[in-house]
Amino acid sequence: MRLVASVLMLLLLQVAPSKPKPVEYKETRLPNGLTVITHEDHSTPVINAQIWYHVGSKDEKPGKTGFAHLFEHLMFKGSAHIKPEEHDKIITNAGGVSNAYTQDDVTVYWETFPANYLEKILWMEADRMATLDVSEENFKSEREVVKEERLTRIENPPYGDLLELLYDNAYDVHPYKHITIGSMADLNAATIQDVREFYKTYYVPDNATVVLAGDFKADQALDEVKKYFGDIPRGQTPIVRSTAKEPPHDKERRISHPKAVPLPAYVAGYYIPADGDPDSYPLTIASNILSAGRSSRIYKSLVYDKQLAIQADASGNFTEDPNLLFAILIMNRGASIAEGEKALNAELMRLTTEPVSDMELEKAKIKMRGEYAFGRESVQEKAQSLGHAAVIHRDTATVNKEYELFMKVTKEDIMRVAKTYFRPENRTVLVVTPQATK
Amino acid sequence: MKKYFGLIGLFLLASCSAKADKQSAPEPKPLARVDFPTYEKRVLPNGLTVYALEYHEQPVVSLRLMITAGADNDPANLPGVAAFTADLLNKGTKTRTATQIAEAIDQVGGSVEASGDMESTVISASVLTDSVGLAFELMTDVLMNPAFAPAELARAQQQSLSNLTANMEDPDFIADAVFDRVIYGPHPYGHLTSGTLTSIPKMKREDLVQFHDKYYAPNISALAIVGDLSTADAFKLAEQWFGSWTKKDVPRPQNPEVPKMEGRRIVVIDKPDAVQTEIRVGHTTVPRKDPDYFNVLVASYVLGGTGSGRLSQTLRVERGLTYGAYASIQPRKRPGSFYSTTDTRTEKTAEALNLVLGELQKLRDSEVPPQELQNAKSYLIGSFPLSIEVPNDLATRLTTVFLYDLGDDYLKTYRDKLADVTAGDVLRAARDKISADNTAVVLVGKADDFKKQLEGLGKVEIIPIKKVDLDSPNLTR
Numbered sequence: 001m002r003l004v005a006s007v008l009m010l011l012l013l014q015v016a017p018s019k020p021k022p023v024e025y026k027e028t029r030l031p032n033g034l035t036v037i038t039h040e041d042h043s044t045p046v047i048n049a050q051i052w053y054h055v056g057s058k059d060e061k062p063g064k065t066g067f068a069h070l071f072e073h074l075m076f077k078g079s080a081h082i083k084p085e086e087h088d089k090i091i092t093n094a095g096g097v098s099n100a101y102t103q104d105d106v107t108v109y110w111e112t113f114p115a116n117y118l119e120k121i122l123w124m125e126a127d128r129m130a131t132l133d134v135s136e137e138n139f140k141s142e143r144e145v146v147k148e149e150r151l152t153r154i155e156n157p158p159y160g161d162l163l164e165l166l167y168d169n170a171y172d173v174h175p176y177k178h179i180t181i182g183s184m185a186d187l188n189a190a191t192i193q194d195v196r197e198f199y200k201t202y203y204v205p206d207n208a209t210v211v212l213a214g215d216f217k218a219d220q221a222l223d224e225v226k227k228y229f230g231d232i233p234r235g236q237t238p239i240v241r242s243t244a245k246e247p248p249h250d251k252e253r254r255i256s257h258p259k260a261v262p263l264p265a266y267v268a269g270y271y272i273p274a275d276g277d278p279d280s281y282p283l284t285i286a287s288n289i290l291s292a293g294r295s296s297r298i299y300k301s302l303v304y305d306k307q308l309a310i311q312a313d314a315s316g317n318f319t320e321d322p323n324l325l326f327a328i329l330i331m332n333r334g335a336s337i338a339e340g341e342k343a344l345n346a347e348l349m350r351l352t353t354e355p356v357s358d359m360e361l362e363k364a365k366i367k368m369r370g371e372y373a374f375g376r377e378s379v380q381e382k383a384q385s386l387g388h389a390a391v392i393h394r395d396t397a398t399v400n401k402e403y404e405l406f407m408k409v410t411k412e413d414i415m416r417v418a419k420t421y422f423r424p425e426n427r428t429v430l431v432v433t434p435q436a437t438k
Numbered sequence: 439m440k441k442y443f444g445l446i447g448l449f450l451l452a453s454c455s456a457k458a459d460k461q462s463a464p465e466p467k468p469l470a471r472v473d474f475p476t477y478e479k480r481v482l483p484n485g486l487t488v489y490a491l492e493y494h495e496q497p498v499v500s501l502r503l504m505i506t507a508g509a510d511n512d513p514a515n516l517p518g519v520a521a522f523t524a525d526l527l528n529k530g531t532k533t534r535t536a537t538q539i540a541e542a543i544d545q546v547g548g549s550v551e552a553s554g555d556m557e558s559t560v561i562s563a564s565v566l567t568d569s570v571g572l573a574f575e576l577m578t579d580v581l582m583n584p585a586f587a588p589a590e591l592a593r594a595q596q597q598s599l600s601n602l603t604a605n606m607e608d609p610d611f612i613a614d615a616v617f618d619r620v621i622y623g624p625h626p627y628g629h630l631t632s633g634t635l636t637s638i639p640k641m642k643r644e645d646l647v648q649f650h651d652k653y654y655a656p657n658i659s660a661l662a663i664v665g666d667l668s669t670a671d672a673f674k675l676a677e678q679w680f681g682s683w684t685k686k687d688v689p690r691p692q693n694p695e696v697p698k699m700e701g702r703r704i705v706v707i708d709k710p711d712a713v714q715t716e717i718r719v720g721h722t723t724v725p726r727k728d729p730d731y732f733n734v735l736v737a738s739y740v741l742g743g744t745g746s747g748r749l750s751q752t753l754r755v756e757r758g759l760t761y762g763a764y765a766s767i768q769p770r771k772r773p774g775s776f777y778s779t780t781d782t783r784t785e786k787t788a789e790a791l792n793l794v795l796g797e798l799q800k801l802r803d804s805e806v807p808p809q810e811l812q813n814a815k816s817y818l819i820g821s822f823p824l825s826i827e828v829p830n831d832l833a834t835r836l837t838t839v840f841l842y843d844l845g846d847d848y849l850k851t852y853r854d855k856l857a858d859v860t861a862g863d864v865l866r867a868a869r870d871k872i873s874a875d876n877t878a879v880v881l882v883g884k885a886d887d888f889k890k891q892l893e894g895l896g897k898v899e900i901i902p903i904k905k906v907d908l909d910s911p912n913l914t915r
Contacts, residue, residue, distance in 0.1 A: 151783060157609070367547045
């Protein structure tokens, strides 16, 4: 009897795996076009608020690279009722944290704070959406900060400039050609007049999404959002989005970059479709099979068995427009790029010639299930998922619906996308070889 | 005329007042006191302390086992043993190969990781609730039956050497490593937990086996189980899987005293291709349990605990010299460190350094004004709810209390202790435990372009980055 019982238990466990909890939410569009999304989570008395502006570095015009991010910094430089730097001060004095980030497609301002501060935070965010007021002096000094950020992130670390080089070579016409931080020359050329125009065009309620997750009552929170954001007028300047499409490339692009780095590095960027494209799901599962966890193919082959690399992974950068899937290698001491590239390509090719095993497919899906649970624990992670679904997918329901699309991926799907995208002529390769310091 | 104006004025006023509530900040109502979630603590017969805390927001469970022995127990001539011992745990046991362990945990979408830190070794596992049994099984297997297979050790050595070779040319990394070495001297707190280019190749299987035999003991360890699991089940599983772990007498490390900086020592690591200089300034300070700890902590927050601190205000906001300037304490059982960190374009190196030194001096010169003190304290106190949001955070807070032996009521009382800190306390502690004169300064950058600017600031040593030797007392080969 006992044996039977435990076998039954095992069966039960297998048929009823812990499924990730859906993120429940309410969504409203105010008359001025502002989208508002709320998710109640009462487990801890904290709230995360995010304001997503649908503008990023891909909206920058030639000669103005880095501007969306520079502008993000200026949003902390004062509005009608909040003095420069006061925004952060108010939040840290409450024990909260606040920051912002700019990407290719979006600029996101966020704060996590004790739940009693919600109304004040909304008032502050509405104030800078409606009445930003940056002085010439503050603009110039913050530009120096952004230039330092470029030095810190891109120019000073040994491998800091890899992606900038890769993108510059991988794209000809699409604005993803330049990375978000932009060039020093363009940062230097930016003017306060640019700031005012950018603000007028993009920082308007009909180009913004407010996401709140945490310990509040949704109806009350929505009333407060209406109170502070409700009468901010719609944008008057039409937003013209770039329609540039990167034409398919018919042969491999290869750049060699000699640099004073300690170990050779290799980055291959494969052109992939946009976030939410039907092919993005099998590609994500494929990249899990390739490099998620120590039992994944690339890790097992290049890092563990052959010991060619200290870092080896493949992951897709899925964005609003088609972007790249990176295969990155940092070589082990004594291992050559040629060996590494050969072993890496063998793994990519294997996906095109033989179907993955049932077990591997299952493992990659379970991994995804884990990512849904572990990646949605905090209120910030939940708000992040909602904002991404609403702004990038333009369909908030995808925050929960996508899970099923991952679960439906078949072996045939994986082989098909591998054949479609993992072709040599579909990639740009950057090879970094160590060179003595000048 | 006046009348009319009056009327119009009134009308305008009325229309303004409809919006008046938007012009003044809505003041938050007080938040009811937030307490650490209820948990249970038990000590098993073998001495293992077990914390169980139920948390059902997601169907996940976090296990965190902390052994309170780490790199501070490394043999003096062999830094890195604690880290290698930890690193090899999930690379094979008596019954499972490294690959089998990886397969087993990847198969359920979870993780089992181990790492050796300065004063502790941590094994952590995160799984979906339906795999909690497997998490206990794998965790105890890697804990109690590691194989320390020679091939795995060789692999880890090679990886680690490659990593370190890369890191030794990363200005940020090298600034931290040299700084610790300068302020702690020969004390293990000053060595790299990962081992050095000299020590890593010397590591033998026996060193790891010995470390494991000596220090991996339930009676100096704590296990936190946090997540979607009943307290009863948590204790049942803890007893079932950890009950057989044998108690032993653990020798405590015989380390030299943590030194104090005398005078100012400026070490420049010359990296001719750098475009920025990494700056570290600081010295050793109070132990984690010292009565002055909170006073020094508040001082560090005033100086640069957040983007609203003095360093950020002075260097970033007012002068645009840097992307970030912060100060913090690295807490340790013995005296930890108090340090400031920033980076700036090469030509501004001395200007930035002087500003940091000036802010340090200011902390000793006069009391922190009331509002500024209040701001630092309210951040430290107010951020409590944010620090207890997810299972991993909760588990970490519990094991940290255990590591520093802060007492069972610590999570209840520390905010009151912080609230009691006065400007006088901070000034006294700053004069006693913080200094701009008896301090280490580490600068990593293009020395030729700023060394002249350093004249008059103190004794300067310049070491080419390729010659840095973290095992040598004078840091160079």
